[in-house]
Amino acid sequence: MQKVFWVRLAAFERDLVTTALESGADALVLPDGCTEKVHELGRITVIAPDGDRRLGLEVRECHIRQKSDEDAVVANGGRVPTLITNRDWTTIPLENLIARTDNVIQTVKDLRQAELALTTMEKGAAGICLETESAVDIRAVGALVRRVANEKLELxxxxxxxxxxxxxxxxxxxxxxxxxxxxxxxxxxxxxxxxxxxxxxxxxxxxxxxxxxxxxxxxxxxxxxxxxxxxxxxxxxxxxxxxxxxxxxxxxxxxxxxxxxxxxxxxxxxxxxxxxxxxxxxxxxxxxxxxxxxxxxxxxxxxxxxxxxxxxxxxxxxxxxxxxxxxxxxxx
Structure with a gap:
């Protein structure tokens, strides 16, 4: 099953954007004013106030602090992708959401969290959003996403x-x-x-x-x-x-x-x-x-x-x- 791979950057950094493109990222999550600079480097979806998809409209964002936050994600019904973040990253909220809805993109900070998010309950989240300032992490997580998404067939x-x-x-x-x-x-x-x-x-x-x-x-x-x-x-x-x-x-x-x-x-x-x-x-x-x-x-x-x-x-x-x-x- 294909998995979505987003990269979230605090600011436009040419080298990190290029690394994300080369690592197969599906989208970049960026602050306002970065979209045109990204598109000069390559074709990739930008999620930003001035982007191809806008947070709050084409993409929802939800901070999971308590059970009612999970209910709000479920109420969306998977109609648009929901980017979720956790103050203290644990798998329990993600497990609850995977069991109840689809189209959930889990924010992760490193390779270990990415692997957990993609394999939780065997199904995993629909995708991950790597929040990082490390080109090494972008490459490693990009390779992980491709590996997890690829089918293994029994010939x-x-x-x-x-x-x-x-x-x-x-x-x-x-x-x-x-x-x-x-x-x-x-x-x-x-x-x-x-x-x-x-x-x-x-x-x-x-x-x-x-x-x-x-x-x-x-x-x-x-x-x-x-x-x-x-x-x-x-x-x-x-x-x-x-x-x-x-x-x-x-x-x-x-x-x-x-x-x-x-x-x-x-x-x-x-x-x-x-x-x-x-x-x-x-x-x-x-x-x-x-x-x-x-x-x-x-x-x-x-x-x-x-x-x-x-x-x-x-x-x-x-x-x-x-x-x-x-x-x-x-x-x-």
Whole structure:
């Protein structure tokens, strides 16, 4: 689940603002008169009297001193983010609020408080606001937020059943905005509940140079796993979309797409199963297209044989416009 990361500064300090931008902060909370200076350095939401969002209007602030203060936060109903502060920082008020409402941003002073706020009652606050004058703390907390927010998926072994040419169709290549590491790729499948881990193109080949930012995923109709437990169709991916990068151990992180290419190519239907549950994907029929073995190594789809094992990920239920729902849906 994505977590909001705000940084609160007592005054405009160029180095701290730059550090917040580089550390992935979603917003800066600042005094009046700082917004224009911040926007000169980069695009980021400023919460200030003259900012993009204003305290007291688009963002509420509440000092938790007693139970009635908690009730006031709950009465807001999560309609706008509520930034809460505690005179003596303890987790009990936050636990009470997490149990009763949403959209709570907890003020924290350091890495320890940030970790507690993000993991309290397993769910954690919707986000944190780091009040600091330390660039080191901003970097450390930014890294923590990314780590906590990233999903950990349980990949399983799927047994290959068959590969079958299906003629020419529209294939989607996803070019990400970063260099992918060995073992990383995208989860895609013909259905919304079963996906293969498609390996990225950082493998040396006599036929073409490596493209370590690219994943040659599959046909336009296929589902792709996205951040925040959502899916989308490959045909919908475009520059600026965010996809979910996954490795062989199930570690994930969101990443921006720089380009998606749709081209007509000869295609191959790969079928496998996990405990008799089918997993399949239509992919380009070429030796440079690879899935992932259980040990994290790539295997070309042209080398697949019945009985080979490849990594897959499965879910229960169905999807409605990419959002997971509890419903009986048959896909085949």
């Amino acid at each position: 399983v072994r799927a047994g290959v059943e068959s590969t079958e040419p299906v003629g020419v169709a529209d294939r989607v290549c996803v070019d990400t905005a970063a260099i992918l590491q060995p073992g990383q790729g995208l989860l895609a499948g013909n259905t919304s509940t079963a996906f293969f881990l498609v390996y990225n193109e950082n493998v040396e080949s006599p036929y073409c140079d490596p493209r370590p930012f690219r994943v040659n995923v599959g046909a336009v109709h296929a589902y792709i796993r996205l951040p925040e437990n959502k899916t989308g169709y490959l045909a919908e991916i475009r520059a600026g979309s965010r996809v979910l990068i996954c490795d062989a151990k199930g570690n994930t992180f969101p990443l921006a797409v720089g380009r998606a290419k749709i081209e007509k190519r000869p295609m191959l239907l790969v079928r496998a199963s996990v405990e008799e549950k089918p997993v399949s994907l239509i992919m380009q029929n070429a030796e440079t297209i690879r899935l992932t073995r259980p040990d994290g190594e790539p295997i070309s789809i042209t080398e697949l044989r019945p009985g080979d094992e490849i990594l897959a990920y499965g879910e229960a239920g169905g999807r409605h416009f990419g959002t997971r729902i509890e419903e009986t849906i048959t896909e085949r």
